[in-house]
Amino acid sequence: MQSITDEEYKQFRTEQKAQREAYWEAKHAATVKVVTVRKSHECCSCNLIILKGEKVIAEKKWGNVSRSGWTPGFVVYHYCHRCRPVKEG
Numbered sequence: 001m002q003s004i005t006d007e008e009y010k011q012f013r014t015e016q017k018a019q020r021e022a023y024w025e026a027k028h029a030a031t032v033k034v035v036t037v038r039k040s041h042e043c044c045s046c047n048l049i050i051l052k053g054e055k056v057i058a059e060k061k062w063g064n065v066s067r068s069g070w071t072p073g074f075v076v077y078h079y080c081h082r083c084r085p086v087k088e089g
Helices: 006-031
Strands: 032-036 055-064 072-079
Touching: 006 032, 006 055
Parallel strands: none
Antiparallel strands: 032 055, 055 072
16 A cells, blocks of 8 residues: 655645636636627626627526426526626737
8 A cells, every 4th residue: 555645645635626726717717708699688687688799798507497397407698798898809
């Protein structure tokens, strides 16, 4: 049986934590995107109508996609340019 020292264990845990944080940061970055909408939507924050062709922030979250019962899936929330400004560039 191989044993490791406390310093090796601490280094291992630090590397593991950095990998885990990088993984979740990448996952979160993939859920918030700048998109050009193909149809009109309603801003989920201020209820402003977002017209077709506008660039907005779209955020997807895991949740219930059904109005009756429970159907798990990704729910996409669209935010207008007033609630979350789109940075050009």
